[in-house]
Every structure is written in structure tokens, then in C-alpha cells.
Amino acid sequence: MKKKPTKIETKALKFLTAVSSVEYSKPTLKMGSLIASVFDASLGVVYVGEKASEFHGSSVNLTRHNLDNWNIIHPGLEVLEWALKELKKLNPENRDLAKIQFNPDHVYEEDGRVLVILPNEDGSRVELILREGELVNELRKEIQLEGYDLAIIGGSQNKRHLAHSLIQYLPSSIFVLQKFNPRVKYKLLLLVDDSSATSKSVKWGALIAEKLGWPVRTLTVSKTKRFGEGYMGAAATAKKYFDDKGIEVEQFFLTGDPVRTFVEFAADNHFVIMGASTLNPVKQLLFGSKPIKTLEQTDVPILIVR
Amino acid sequence: MNIYIDILFWVRQKKWFLFTLLYGLVMYQWVSPPPDLNLAGYHALIIISMALILIITEPLPLPAIAMFMLFMQVVWGLDTANNVASSFMNDAVFFIMGSLMLAVAIVSQGLDKRLALGIIKLTGHKTWRIIAGFTAISAILSSFIGEHTVAAMMMPVGLTLVRYAHKDPRKVAGLTAALLFSIAYGATIGSIGTPSGGGRNVIMMNYWSEFGAGSVSYLEWMKYVYPMVIIEIPITVLILLWTFRPEQTNLDSAVRKLIIDVARAGKMKGREWLAIFLFILVFLGWVFLSEAFGLGIIALLGVFLYLAFGLVEWRELNRKTNWGVILLFGSAISIGIQMYDTGAAEWVAHIIITNLGRVIESPTMLQGSVSVLLTGAMSNVLSSSATVAVVGPIVLDLGGDPILIGFMTAIASAFGYFTAVAAPACTIIYSSGLVKSKDFLRAGWKMGVLSVVSLLLLSLIWWPML
Structure with missing residues (x-):
């Protein structure tokens, strides 16, 4: 392992896609790449593998060093190598990316992670990151370390537990790609209320709609029949923002339990965007929040903007 | 807001540590010691049970748990600081330290390529013969140089064969599992063969001598x-072939490619001969000398020779040796000795015998069953050496022949x-990402039955003849 070279260039937004395996991560990587291109963001790819028990950690490391001598790379690096190939296939027009070659010699070990930095001649770069440990813990460390703005994660079997932990503890916006079907024509569904994160989610939603040409719907849900000034004001601001951008938007105002209404409305053909909760973290832990409950209950892709 | 999230996240990460502290506090403050156990013994049991929870759940690094076991012995008055320090370092800890460093020294010589050629020459190209060769060589080598060393050397050979057998190892999952498990299970069954096969063997030898149960020489151990x-x-x-059913019966092409790979290493070099000689x-x-000098001192002498002849750099040894594990075993043995000295081990043994004695009438059968089942079960959740360090003092108090x-x-x-x-060998093959947890269960229960039956035969037929 070598010393990491100094950083070459940092783009305005940094996105991180978490991949788990060659079999299951293709849709996540595809969507991650698409969203990163929409925002013109740099994209890091992280693989979080299982960590060996501390008892045998040094034996595993000794074996891995020996495997290096036989040109057998870490299984996580194999997934990352596959991810780079996929990114190239997904972005055939990106000549800079096409020039970048996976090279195990560009592997650096630092801050408890293994980093493959693949610099291109013109200074752009792709970062492939290998971490070992518990998923939420490792993603949190990576996001804090590199200041990522968005984490893109595939759906999980252990959805309830993961939803809570991801939303509660990851310091970035989160995009959870549940049951993403590339054949479905998704509509963008923006959940609008008076929370402070709504304005950012409207901006992000508008950018996605503009670049991908997806139809947009906004949904405002009130528990009572009367919609408060805050809700109506947020909806009007959102409408104006879309109008200014020349994006057509359908607005819906429904009453009922917010989470149930979101879930029923989203069905299976919406791409949901909502703001992160501003509730006290302890209350979120004990009682959940709208984003946590929505993520737990819906099966469509959901972007939670922080 | 962020500070609250940080605190909540810390609590989430350390929940088992907080639980352990709470458990320790309740046991210390509000639960009275059993009437037939003295206060020091009760405190020793609290410390060891807290340490076990921390070791299994891993909320803290191992060295922190080691330090916890050491300072708690002094804080709760089990012994003086000097006595705790002297029980912490002994020949078993020297041996663990020496064998971990020897593993680094041996693996870094690149002898695995020679080993690969040797195995292939012996076995030929047939899959079943290669699996038999892997199992036998791993078992025999691990008897002497420890299972982690063997697994680290054999893994590249096994993985290279798998990759040459098929581009995608998942398409030959049976072959992959059979080859990798032949390394892991071979190394594991071999590690019991001699005292130097594993740290746990030396820990037991240390307990025998510490508790006045007698001593066993290297050759006597092998004889038993x-x-x-x-x-x-x-x-x-047979178990591996039956369980995993390799997809290919002949690895002709893979073996040929492996031989070409290995042949590039050229003839044996002087430093490789020297490494083997040392x-x-x-x-x-x-x-021949361990009874006089101790196994640990000889292992350290070996490390000294490797360093003195320039076969390995200290920097490499320092970087690749797990010092945390050494600290942990030192402290586990130290608290194990306290358990024996304070009577805590005898108290636990008495409880087990009283309760299980109602079910199993024969005392010999009872002692054997308890030691085998308790140790076997614990070693599947804890490391095997840590299990012996913790369980050793208890089983030696069960009665019967302590040896x-x-x-x-x-x-x-x-x-x-x-x-x-x-076992380290099992963790090593699991880290390849090519075998799954359920594979361990599929083959493991058969290996468990085989091992218990073999041990039974050994104790009933072979040992009485010695």
C-alpha cells in the first residue's frame, strides 16, 4: 500500500454509491450513475464487506498479503473492479472515464479503509472505496470523512432496522433504491410540507425532472381538513419554482395519515422525494419520523433530502 | 442537534458495552455472592462473565478488554498489582506471541509455491485426490506450525486452482467449497496433534503446571x-466430498496452469532452505528441549533466529502480528488463575456436577461430557484459545484425571x-467471500459428530492402553 496522493480536483457535489455484490448491485450503480450525471456530481463507489472477528483479523490480513503475491485481490476489490467496468458501460460517451483503468497498484490504505484512486491524465478521478464492518457505521464514517452530499443505497431484506439507522445516523441526503425497475416509467412525487428541508428537495426534484424529463407531482397531506398556511405556502412556492423552470407540475392536496397517504399514493410507479425530518433525534429514535416510516412502508425508490 | 445524533450513535455502537457495565454494577452492588463462594471468587466470576460478553459482542477493541480484566483484578482486590502482572506473562503467552510472529516469518518466505508443487506431485489431477492431499497436508503441517500459518499458505494454492477450474468460482461452488474447506478443516483437525499446533494446547499445558496437575512432554502429547x-x-x-460434491472430477487443465505459475518461482533459493532449516x-x-526451556521460549528463539539471519524485518513482524490477541490471552490466563486460586472455578465445577450428576450417573462420563460439550459449544462462539483459557480452570476442577x-x-x-x-482457518476461508455461513453448518455438524465419536474412541480404547 502506498501513501495517498494529494487530491486533484473536487467537484461541487459528491455522491457515494454503496454496492454489495456483482449479482445485486447493478440497478443501484445504474441509478447512482444517472443521478450523479444529473447533478454533475463526482461519484464514489463504496463496498462495505464483513469484518473478520478481531481474534483472527491478523491471520486474515496475513493471508490477504500472501494472496497479493499470487495476484489474487480482495473479494471486495473484485466487486469494485466490476463497478468501474459497469460505470464505463453506463457512460459510453464519457471519454475521461473510458481512459481510467482499474489497477491494484493504485490501492491505498488509510483511515481504516482501502481506497482505489484511479486518476486520469486530465486530473479527473474515480474513487473506489473498500471498507469492512457494519454498513451504517462504515457509511457514516465515509460520509463524514469525505463530506459526501448524497448516499445511494440498494434496498435491503432487513428493511425496518436499516431504514431507521440510515435516516437517523447518516449525515448526508439518502437515496434508497428499493425494487427499482428500469422498465417502469416513473413519475417524480415530491412530498411538500412546511419543513425546512422541503425547499432543497424541490430544487433537487426540479433538476431531476428537468434532466430526465420525468413528469412531476407534488403531494401535500394534512391530518385535518384544513391546510395550514405553512403547508399552502410551501406548495405555492414549489409550484412557482417549477413554473419558473418551465416544468409542468400536478399538485395534490389530500387529508389523512401522512405516511399512509404517501405510501398509497406512491404505489409502485413513483420516485419519491421528501425532506429529512427536523424532529429531535431522541424523538425520532423512539417514535420514528415521516421519512423513516415512509421508507419502512413503501417499496418505491425514495430520496430523502437533508 | 448533531451532538445528540453523535451521542445516540455512540450509544448504538456501544450498547453491549453499556449493558455489560450495567450487568457488572448490578451483580457487584445488588446481588449477594452465593453462600458457598467467597467474595474474591464471586468478583472473579463477575469479571470473567463481563469479559466474555465483551469478547463475543466486540463493542471494544480486544486490548481494551484485556486491560479491563487486568485492572479489575486489582481494583476489586483479587490480588496485588505485582501478582497480577506476574500471572499475566508466562510461557503460554510467550508461545502465542512467538507463534504469531513465526507465522508472519514463515508465510513471508514464499514457500507456498513449493508447497503447491509438492502437493500436486503427490496427488495428481483427480479432484478427490487433490482434496485428500489438501486435507492431509494441511492437517500434518498445522500440527507443527499452527493452523493460521497453514491456512495463510494454502489459501492462494486453493484459490488459484479454483480460478483456473472456472472463470467464475460461483459456477463451481461445490468444488470451491470442497477445496477451501479441505484447507480449513484439515488445518483445524491437525492443530490438536502437538502442543505447537495451537495456543490453546499450550494454555492447557500451562494450567496443568500452574495448578500442580503434572506435566506432559511434546512427544507424550503426540502419543495421546x-x-x-x-x-x-x-x-x-469423505465428509467434504459427500457434502459439497465437486462439479469437476478432474482438474487437469487447472493443475497444469498452476504448475506453470509456480514454476516461474525457479529453483529453491538459499534463503528458502535457511527458512526451512531454522x-x-x-x-x-x-x-527435545521444551520441558527444560518451555515451548514459548523456544518459539521466541526461533523468531530471534529469523530476525538475526535477516529472513524477516522487524517492521513486518510488528505490523502483521496481532498484539491485541496476545494481551487478551495474557489477561484471560491471569483471570483464569484467579478463578482457580479463589475457588470460583471449583464452585462452578461443583454446580455443574451437582446438576448434571442427576442426568449422567458415571462420574467419568460426566466429566468427559461436560468438558467436551462445554468447550465445543463455547469454541463456536468464542475463539478456541480463549475458550480453553476460560474453561480450563473449571474443567480441571471437575474431578477425575486432570491430564x-x-x-x-x-x-x-x-x-x-x-x-x-x-477457528482462524475457518475465518480465513470465509474472508474469501466464496463460502457462506450455511456451508459451515452443512459440513460442520458432520465434522462435529465425527470428532466427538473419534474422541470417544480415543479416550475409551487408546488412552487406557498407554
Whole structure:
């Protein structure tokens, strides 16, 4: 392992896609790449593998060093190598990316992670990151370390537990790609209320709609029949923002339990965007929040903007 | 807001640590010691149970748990600081330290390529013969140089064969599992064969001498235990072939490619011969001088020779040796000695005998069953050496011949076939990402039955003849 070279260039937004395996991560990587291109963001790819028990950690490391001598790379690096190939296939027009070659010699070990930095001649770069440990813990460390703005994660079997932990503890916006079907024509569904994160989610939603040409719907849900000034004001601001951008938007105002209404409305053909909760973290832990409950209950892709 | 999230996240990460502290506080403050156990023994039990929770759940680094066990002995008045320090460092800890460093020194010589050629020459191209060769060589080598060393050297050979057999190892999952498990289970069954096969064997030898139960020489150990290794090798091969059913019966093309790969290494070099010669010296030292000098001192002498002849750099040894594990074993043995000295081990043994004595009438059967089942079960969730360090003082207090009970315990601590965490060799093959947890269960229960039956035969037929 070598010393990491100094950083070459940092783009305005940094996105991180978490991949788990060659079999299951293709849709996540595809969507991650698409969203990163929409925002013109740099994209890091992280693989979080299982960590060996501390008892045998040094034996595993000794074996891995020996495997290096036989040109057998870490299984996580194999997934990352596959991810780079996929990114190239997904972005055939990106000549800079096409020039970048996976090279195990560009592997650096630092801050408890293994980093493959693949610099291109013109200074752009792709970062492939290998971490070992518990998923939420490792993603949190990576996001804090590199200041990522968005984490893109595939759906999980252990959805309830993961939803809570991801939303509660990851310091970035989160995009959870549940049951993403590339054949479905998704509509963008923006959940609008008076929370402070709504304005950012409207901006992000508008950018996605503009670049991908997806139809947009906004949904405002009130528990009572009367919609408060805050809700109506947020909806009007959102409408104006879309109008200014020349994006057509359908607005819906429904009453009922917010989470149930979101879930029923989203069905299976919406791409949901909502703001992160501003509730006290302890209350979120004990009682959940709208984003946590929505993520737990819906099966469509959901972007939670922080 | 962020500070609250940080605190909540810390609590989430450290929940088992907080639980352990709470458990310790409740036991210390509000639960009275049993009437037939003295206060020091009760405190020793609290410390060891807290340490066990921390070791299994891993909320803290191992060295922190080691330090916890050490300072708590002094804080709760089990012994003085000097006595705790002297029980912390002994020949068993020297041996663990020496064998971990020897592993780094040996693996870094690149002898695995020679080993690969040797195995292939012996086995030929047939899959079943290669699996038999892997199992036998792993078992025999691990008897002397430890299972983690063997697994680290054999893994590249196994993985290279798998990759040459098929581009995608998942398409030959049966072959992959059979080859990798032949390394892991081979190394594990072999590790019981001699004292130097694993740290746990030396920990047991240390307890025998510490508790006045007698001593066993290197060759005597082999005389008692090696027949079990020999019995288990062919049966392990059958179990692996039966369980995983390799997709290819002949690895002709893969073997040829492997030979070409390995042939590039050229002829044996002087430093490789020297590395082998030095290890033979260490081995002879263990066989003939360990009673006088101790296994640990000889292992350290071996490390010294590797360093003195420039076969390995100190920087490499320092970087690749798990010092945390050494600290942990030192402190686990130290608290184990306290358990014995304070009567806590005897108290636990008495409880087990009283309760299980109602079910199993024969005292010999009872002692054997307890030592084997307790050790075997614990070694599947804990590391095998840690199991012997904790369980050793208890089983040696069960009654009966402490040497035979000790042998049973040391042997049963290698029965960690069911999980990837029990034995270093199992963790190593699991880290390849090519075998799954359920594979350990599929083959592990058969290995468990085989091992218990073999141990039973050994203790009922072979040991009485000695």
C-alpha cells in the first residue's frame, strides 16, 4: 500500500454509491450513475464487506498479503473492479472515464479503509472505496470523512432496522433504491410540507425532472381538513419554482395519515422525494419520523433530502 | 442537534458495552455472592462473565478488554498489582506471541509455491485426490506450525486452482467449497496433534503446571492425541466430498496452469532452505528441549533466529502480528488463575456436577461430557484459545484425571466447525467471500459428530492402553 496522493480536483457535489455484490448491485450503480450525471456530481463507489472477528483479523490480513503475491485481490476489490467496468458501460460517451483503468497498484490504505484512486491524465478521478464492518457505521464514517452530499443505497431484506439507522445516523441526503425497475416509467412525487428541508428537495426534484424529463407531482397531506398556511405556502412556492423552470407540475392536496397517504399514493410507479425530518433525534429514535416510516412502508425508490 | 445524533450513535455502537457495565454494577452492588463462594471468587466470576460478553459482542477493541480484566483484578482486590502482572506473562503467552510472529516469518518466505508443487506431485489431477492431499497436508503441517500459518499458505494454492477450474468460482461452488474447506478443516483437525499446533494446547499445558496437575512432554502429547488426527483425515475427506460434491472430477487443465505459475518461482533459493532449516531447529527444540526451556521460549528463539539471519524485518513482524490477541490471552490466563486460586472455578465445577450428576450417573462420563460439550459449544462462539483459557480452570476442577480431562478440553476446543469465527482457518476461508455461513453448518455438524465419536474412541480404547 502506498501513501495517498494529494487530491486533484473536487467537484461541487459528491455522491457515494454503496454496492454489495456483482449479482445485486447493478440497478443501484445504474441509478447512482444517472443521478450523479444529473447533478454533475463526482461519484464514489463504496463496498462495505464483513469484518473478520478481531481474534483472527491478523491471520486474515496475513493471508490477504500472501494472496497479493499470487495476484489474487480482495473479494471486495473484485466487486469494485466490476463497478468501474459497469460505470464505463453506463457512460459510453464519457471519454475521461473510458481512459481510467482499474489497477491494484493504485490501492491505498488509510483511515481504516482501502481506497482505489484511479486518476486520469486530465486530473479527473474515480474513487473506489473498500471498507469492512457494519454498513451504517462504515457509511457514516465515509460520509463524514469525505463530506459526501448524497448516499445511494440498494434496498435491503432487513428493511425496518436499516431504514431507521440510515435516516437517523447518516449525515448526508439518502437515496434508497428499493425494487427499482428500469422498465417502469416513473413519475417524480415530491412530498411538500412546511419543513425546512422541503425547499432543497424541490430544487433537487426540479433538476431531476428537468434532466430526465420525468413528469412531476407534488403531494401535500394534512391530518385535518384544513391546510395550514405553512403547508399552502410551501406548495405555492414549489409550484412557482417549477413554473419558473418551465416544468409542468400536478399538485395534490389530500387529508389523512401522512405516511399512509404517501405510501398509497406512491404505489409502485413513483420516485419519491421528501425532506429529512427536523424532529429531535431522541424523538425520532423512539417514535420514528415521516421519512423513516415512509421508507419502512413503501417499496418505491425514495430520496430523502437533508 | 448533531451532538445528540453523535451521542445516540455512540450509544448504538456501544450498547453491549453499556449493558455489560450495567450487568457488572448490578451483580457487584445488588446481588449477594452465593453462600458457598467467597467474595474474591464471586468478583472473579463477575469479571470473567463481563469479559466474555465483551469478547463475543466486540463493542471494544480486544486490548481494551484485556486491560479491563487486568485492572479489575486489582481494583476489586483479587490480588496485588505485582501478582497480577506476574500471572499475566508466562510461557503460554510467550508461545502465542512467538507463534504469531513465526507465522508472519514463515508465510513471508514464499514457500507456498513449493508447497503447491509438492502437493500436486503427490496427488495428481483427480479432484478427490487433490482434496485428500489438501486435507492431509494441511492437517500434518498445522500440527507443527499452527493452523493460521497453514491456512495463510494454502489459501492462494486453493484459490488459484479454483480460478483456473472456472472463470467464475460461483459456477463451481461445490468444488470451491470442497477445496477451501479441505484447507480449513484439515488445518483445524491437525492443530490438536502437538502442543505447537495451537495456543490453546499450550494454555492447557500451562494450567496443568500452574495448578500442580503434572506435566506432559511434546512427544507424550503426540502419543495421546496424534492418532485422532490420523483417524480424522480420511473421514474429513469423505465428509467434504459427500457434502459439497465437486462439479469437476478432474482438474487437469487447472493443475497444469498452476504448475506453470509456480514454476516461474525457479529453483529453491538459499534463503528458502535457511527458512526451512531454522523451522526444523525450532521444531527439534520443541520436541527435545521444551520441558527444560518451555515451548514459548523456544518459539521466541526461533523468531530471534529469523530476525538475526535477516529472513524477516522487524517492521513486518510488528505490523502483521496481532498484539491485541496476545494481551487478551495474557489477561484471560491471569483471570483464569484467579478463578482457580479463589475457588470460583471449583464452585462452578461443583454446580455443574451437582446438576448434571442427576442426568449422567458415571462420574467419568460426566466429566468427559461436560468438558467436551462445554468447550465445543463455547469454541463456536468464542475463539478456541480463549475458550480453553476460560474453561480450563473449571474443567480441571471437575474431578477425575486432570491430564485426560485437559486433553479432552484442548481437543474439543478445535470442534469449532459450525461458524466462521471459531477457528482462524475457518475465518480465513470465509474472508474469501466464496463460502457462506450455511456451508459451515452443512459440513460442520458432520465434522462435529465425527470428532466427538473419534474422541470417544480415543479416550475409551487408546488412552487406557498407554
